[in-house]
Amino acid sequence: xxxxxxxxxxxxxxxxxxxxxxxxxxxxxxxxxxxxxxxxxxxxxxxxxxxxxxxxxxxxxxxxxxxxxxxxxxxxxxxxxxxxxxxxxxxxxxxxxxxxxxxxxxxxxxxxxxxx
Amino acid sequence: xxxxxxxxxxxxxxxxxxxxxxxxxxxxxxxxxxxxxxxxxxxxxxxxxxxxxxxxxxxxxxxxxxxxxxxxxxxxxxxxxxxxxxxxxxxxxxxxxxxxxxxxxxx
Numbered sequence: 001x002x003x004x005x006x007x008x009x010x011x012x013x014x015x016x017x018x019x020x021x022x023x024x025x026x027x028x029x030x031x032x033x034x035x036x037x038x039x040x041x042x043x044x045x046x047x048x049x050x051x052x053x054x055x056x057x058x059x060x061x062x063x064x065x066x067x068x069x070x071x072x073x074x075x076x077x078x079x080x081x082x083x084x085x086x087x088x089x090x091x092x093x094x095x096x097x098x099x100x101x102x103x104x105x106x107x108x109x110x111x112x113x114x115x116x
Numbered sequence: 117x118x119x120x121x122x123x124x125x126x127x128x129x130x131x132x133x134x135x136x137x138x139x140x141x142x143x144x145x146x147x148x149x150x151x152x153x154x155x156x157x158x159x160x161x162x163x164x165x166x167x168x169x170x171x172x173x174x175x176x177x178x179x180x181x182x183x184x185x186x187x188x189x190x191x192x193x194x195x196x197x198x199x200x201x202x203x204x205x206x207x208x209x210x211x212x213x214x215x216x217x218x219x220x221x222x223x
Contacts (some may be wrong), residue, residue: 004159033211042203043160058208090159091186099147099209101167107152109157 004108006091012114013081016073021111023091031073031097033105034066035090043090049074050097080116088112119143120204120214127220128198134191136217138204141185148207149180151189154202154216160203163189194221 004025013019023032031050035043048056049068061087065077074091092105121139126132140149150158164171164178166187166220171178177190191198203216 006195042216045210045212048210070171088157097209099207101148101165103148103207104150104162104165105160105211106162109159110157 004093004106006089006108006111008111009109010112010114012116013078014036014116015081015083016081017081018077020078020080021091021110021113023074023093024072025093025106026072027093027106028071029073029093029095029106031094032068033092033094034074034076035092037088037090037110039087048075048097055097064103078113081113083115086113086115119206119208119212122202122204122214122217124185124215125218125220126175127222128191130196130221130223133191134189134194134198134219134221135138136189136191136202136204136219137186138188140204140206143206149184149187150157150205150207150211151176151178152203152205153198154168154203155200167208175190194216196223
């Protein structure tokens with residue numbers, strides 16, 4: 001199974017709502033990632049988890065809260081978001097979170113988030 | 117910092133080879149070059165990666181210059197389904213996407 005799944009596919013939320021995005025992989029990968037992609041822009045790295053521990057936070061606002069409950073699952077908790085946070089949120093995984101020949105990242109299809 | 121430079125757009129006739137260049141002049145050490153593509157609103161798809169030598173797989177070929185400061189992705193026989201944004205990424209421990217090249221394959 002070389003698939004990364006993300007749920008939900010689409011999410012509409014108000015600025016006072018609390019919601020969560022979910023990402024799952026069963027490839028035995030020990031690194032998982034969250035990216036944010038605005039329309040017509042490249043993906044931007046948000047967070048990196050390595051062996052279930054947060055290793056990189058790219059200065060992301062605290063209204064985004066990642067969580068890695070186990071090696072297969074990655075969540076992104078959302079609270080008090082702003083309309084400018086509307087974007088495609090991509091999850092990815094790789095064998096390790098280090099540079100090298102095995103850092104190929106497998107991406108999920110993304111969650112399209114709209115904040116009203 | 118993206119650290120890669122790609123032309124913003126290219127066209128290619130269907131059935132012809134598509135050659136997509138990338139400049140990564142700040143590359144050093146043992147950083148790999150990865151290529152991904154993204155079809156509209158889907159997750160990026162891995163194509164190929166390499167370090168020094170040329171690489172080929174069922175999707176594409178990757179040519180890396182001897183000084184490793186640039187590379188070219190070659191799609192040997194472009195089809196309409198190859199229309200996508202192509203990203204060249206230098207793996208500085210993490211992936212920082214550049215602006216990519218929007219490739220349009222024309223019938």
